[in-house]
Amino acid sequence: METQQTTAAGLPEDVVAQVNAVMMEGFALKADQLLPTAHLYEDLKLDSLDAIDMMVHIEDRFKIKLDGDKLMEVRTLADIYQLAADVLSKKSFEGPSAVH
Amino acid sequence: MIEEVWITGVGAISPLGHSQDAIFDALISNQSGVQTYPEWRNLKGLHSFLGSPAKPFSVDEIPRVKRRSMSRMSEMATLATIQALKSANLTLANQESDRVLFCMGSTSGSPYMLEEYYRKYFERGGPEGQLSTSFFKVMNHSVAANVTSAMDFKGPLLAPSSACSTSSQTVTLAWELLRKGTYDCVVAGAADELHSTTAAIFDTVMAASRGYNDRPDEAPRPFDQHRDGLVVGEGAGILVLERATTARDRGARPLAILEGASYRVDGSHMTQPQPDSMEATLRNALSRAGIEAKAVDYVSAHATGTVQGDALESQAIGRVMGDSVPVSSLKGHFGHTLAACGTLEVISAMAMMDRGFVIPTRNLKNIDPQCQHLNLPKEPLKKALHRVMINNFAFGGMNNSIILRKV
Numbered sequence: 242m243e244t245q246q247t248t249a250a251g252l253p254e255d256v257v258a259q260v261n262a263v264m265m266e267g268f269a270l271k272a273d274q275l276l277p278t279a280h281l282y283e284d285l286k287l288d289s290l291d292a293i294d295m296m297v298h299i300e301d302r303f304k305i306k307l308d309g310d311k312l313m314e315v316r317t318l319a320d321i322y323q324l325a326a327d328v329l330s331k332k333s334f335e336g337p338s339a340v341h
Numbered sequence: 342m343i344e345e346v347w348i349t350g351v352g353a354i355s356p357l358g359h360s361q362d363a364i365f366d367a368l369i370s371n372q373s374g375v376q377t378y379p380e381w382r383n384l385k386g387l388h389s390f391l392g393s394p395a396k397p398f399s400v401d402e403i404p405r406v407k408r409r410s411m412s413r414m415s416e417m418a419t420l421a422t423i424q425a426l427k428s429a430n431l432t433l434a435n436q437e438s439d440r441v442l443f444c445m446g447s448t449s450g451s452p453y454m455l456e457e458y459y460r461k462y463f464e465r466g467g468p469e470g471q472l473s474t475s476f477f478k479v480m481n482h483s484v485a486a487n488v489t490s491a492m493d494f495k496g497p498l499l500a501p502s503s504a505c506s507t508s509s510q511t512v513t514l515a516w517e518l519l520r521k522g523t524y525d526c527v528v529a530g531a532a533d534e535l536h537s538t539t540a541a542i543f544d545t546v547m548a549a550s551r552g553y554n555d556r557p558d559e560a561p562r563p564f565d566q567h568r569d570g571l572v573v574g575e576g577a578g579i580l581v582l583e584r585a586t587t588a589r590d591r592g593a594r595p596l597a598i599l600e601g602a603s604y605r606v607d608g609s610h611m612t613q614p615q616p617d618s619m620e621a622t623l624r625n626a627l628s629r630a631g632i633e634a635k636a637v638d639y640v641s642a643h644a645t646g647t648v649q650g651d652a653l654e655s656q657a658i659g660r661v662m663g664d665s666v667p668v669s670s671l672k673g674h675f676g677h678t679l680a681a682c683g684t685l686e687v688i689s690a691m692a693m694m695d696r697g698f699v700i701p702t703r704n705l706k707n708i709d710p711q712c713q714h715l716n717l718p719k720e721p722l723k724k725a726l727h728r729v730m731i732n733n734f735a736f737g738g739m740n741n742s743i744i745l746r747k748v
Contacts, residue, residue, distance in 0.1 A: 269405045290409070293473035301470060 250277060250319065256303075256326045263298045264318070277319035285318075299325055305332060346519045347588050347595035348745070350429025350581030351688045352421035354532075356393040356574050356675055360424065364685070365692035368674055368700045369721060375557045375572050375676050381537050389540045389549035391557050393574030393676025407491040410477035412451030415487035417577035417681075418532035422488050425528065429581035429593060433528075434493040440525040440587075442518065443489050444511045445532075445579070446502040448680045450479030452536035484532050497524075502680075505643075506604070507531040508578055509683030509733040509741035513602035515582045516629075516743075525587040531680035532577035539573045539679065546612055548647045549573070561646025561677070562704040563670035564655070564712040571645035574676030578684030597691045598746040600728070601630025607738025614650055619657035619740050623732065626742035627661070634662050637744070638724065639699050641690050641731040644670035645677045652711035654734065659714045662730070667722055668715045673703025683733040687743060694726040694747040 246254040264270045268291060274284070281287045287295070292315075296307055299321070305328045315321055353359060356374025357367035367374075374393040381390045400408060400416050402423065411419065422445075426433065433441060449455075458475050462468060477483060482500035489498050501510050508531035515527035533539075543549035550570035553560035562568040582599060603625035607615040627634055640662055644651045651670075658668055671686055678685055693700060699722035708717055731743040 286406075288406075290473040294409075297470055297472055 252322045252326050253329070256329060257322050259302055260299060260318070260322055260325055263295065263302055267294060267298045275318060277317065277322065279318045280316060281318065295321070303329060305329060344520045344522060345585035346516050346599040347583050347585050347593070348580055348597045348599055348691065349583050349588055349593045349595060350425040350427070350431065351596065351691065352424030352428065352579040353577065353685055353688050354395050354398055354417040354421050355576035355578070355678065355685055356395055358396060359398060359420070361688050361692050364689055365696065368671065368689060369698060371703060373558055373674055373703060374574060375560060377554060377557050378537070381540065384537055384541070387537065387541050387544055388551040389544045389570065390554045391550055391560055391572045392535050392540060393572055393678070394535050395576050403491055407487070410474045411487045412454050412478040412483065413534040414447050414451060414532040414575070414577070415478070415484050417534070417575070418445060418484045418488050418530070418579065419491045421530065421532070421577040421579040422492060422528060425579040425581050426492070431526070431581060435495065437495045439496060441496045442515070442524045442527045443485060443494055443496070443498045444501065444514055444527055444529045445485045445488060446482070446500045446507045446511065446680060447484045447531055448502065448504045448507065448533050450481055450483050451534060452538050453534065454478035456536070456538070503739045504735040504737065505677065505679050505682055506733045506735035506739040506741045507680035507683070509731070509743060510604050512580060512582070512599065512684065512687065512743055513604045513741055516599050516602040519582055519584050522584065526581065526583045528579065528581055530577065530579035530684040533575055533679035533681055535573060535575035543571055543573060550646065559704055561672050563642070563644035563646045563672050563702050564651050564708055564717050565705050566707040566709045568646045568648060568651065568709070570647055571672065572676040574678040576675070576678040576681040576685055578681045578688055580684055580687065595748045597694065597748060599743070600632070600746045601626050601744045602742065603629055604739070604741045607740070609738060611736055611738070614653040614734060615738060616653045616656040616660070618738065619654060619734065620660050622740035623657060623661040623730070623742045626730065626744050630744040632728065632744070637662060637666055637728045637730045638726040639690070639693065639729045640666055640668040641686050641729060642668050642670045643732050643734045644702070645672050650734070652709065654732070655712040655715055664714050665716055667699045667718050667724065669700055669702045669718060671700065673705065683731065683741065683743070686731050686733070687745065690729045690731050690745060694729060694745065697723060697725050699724055699726070
């Protein structure tokens with residue numbers, strides 16, 4: 242069985258890297274700004290329009306569908322990593338048709 | 342009291358360069374912005390594969406949050422507005438003034454975004470996956486709203502749209518409003534971005550050049566016997582216009598005087614120009630400027646290089662302006678920058694007045710007999726220009742004429 246590399250917080254490294262890539266490419270953020278504790282609105286200066294676009298970019302990148310209600314609760318970058326990792330984990334368990 | 346109207350600032354992003362000086366240098370050295378688009382050859386039913394893109398430009402000075410809702414046309418308009426305000430030595434950010442009007446538009450919302458939006462819409466069977474900012478690039482006042490957002494301007498805003506006469510109309514409206522004292526300042530102009538669908542629109546009505554696809558340097562050819570249509574382009578041209586009294590009070594200097602302007606609609610046919618209506622517009626502009634035709638030293642014609650349009654415009658110019666005043670079209674250099682052409686041609690004409698030169702029509706080799714009654718120089722003409730007329734026309738029977746006086 243394939244072993245997944247994880248961060249200290251137990252998140253898949255690939256998910257973190259790809260979400261970070263979305264944040265840098267889509268919102269002109271720099272790597273050193275992308276701390277897991279970074280608040281999306283207060284630290285990274287994103288707004289409601291950015292939040293919608295962030296969701297679209299992440300969905301397109303991972304070929305997943307995020308839960309809009311859960312997205313409303315997201316505050317930090319770590320929350321985004323977790324949200325994406327949870328959906329990917331579910332996708333891996335149930336197969337692609339269950340999530341998209 | 343009727344006020345004099347000054348042009349105090351200019352800004353341009355264009356196929357010939359991104360400043361008034363760069364544009365004049367390109368014009369006087371007979372440069373062309375036209376190039377081939379080989380990839381358009383794959384589009385079924387399209388026969389014109391020429392375009393005139395703006396020279397490369399950087400958008401780094403526009404913050405991401407402002408830029409995210411901009412398509413290329415809004416980026417160009419914003420950069421041109423920054424230039425224009427700088428040249429007018431004017432700061433409007435965060436000022437809540439009812440005395441300043443922003444008046445700018447485009448032919449339509451972004452064709453690129455429209456294509457992307459509907460492609461994804463049909464592919465996915467609905468709006469899934471659309472970005473939040475898509476609509477802000479396709480709405481009809483996209484240029485106006487994005488520019489004012491980028492400028493942090495908080496006063497009145499209008500977004501006229503009349504295709505290729507858009508920027509000319511914003512200038513004419515500015516003249517009407519400023520001379521009556523409705524505003525002290527109007528930031529006016531327009532922008533459009535180049536896309537294959539724009540070429541297609543003109544190609545469908547047989548108005549785009551088809552015969553020079555392998556010789557981009559030779560098209561378009563306004564007034565020439567072998568002209569076969571226009572070449573679509575892109576760009577942004579922005580002017581700062583002010584009431585003389587308040588401009589003087591703030592220590593501003595005029596770059597040129599906007600002496601008169603007029604717009605009229607044919608009210609008859611969507612594509613067939615009406616010389617009577619053009620003539621009436623030109624006469625009205627002269628009358629509003631309080632001058633006679635003989636006081637005009639140069640006419641900048643709209644002449645895009647279409648067979649019918651150039652001939653009919655020549656009729657109208659001949660009837661009003663006679664056969665001695667030099668006439669040229671700058672479309673041979675710029676291509677047709679659509680909504681932006683009027684203000685880009687005003688900016689060019691101002692440079693001609695400053696330097697005392699008439700720029701001839703590029704690619705005019707053999708004058709069409711239908712245009713032969715006009716004085717159409719084929720070489721640059723050294724001539725003192727005290728007054729110039731700039732004419733622009735558009736689908737829908739739109740006619741516009743502007744008269745400038747040298748300071």
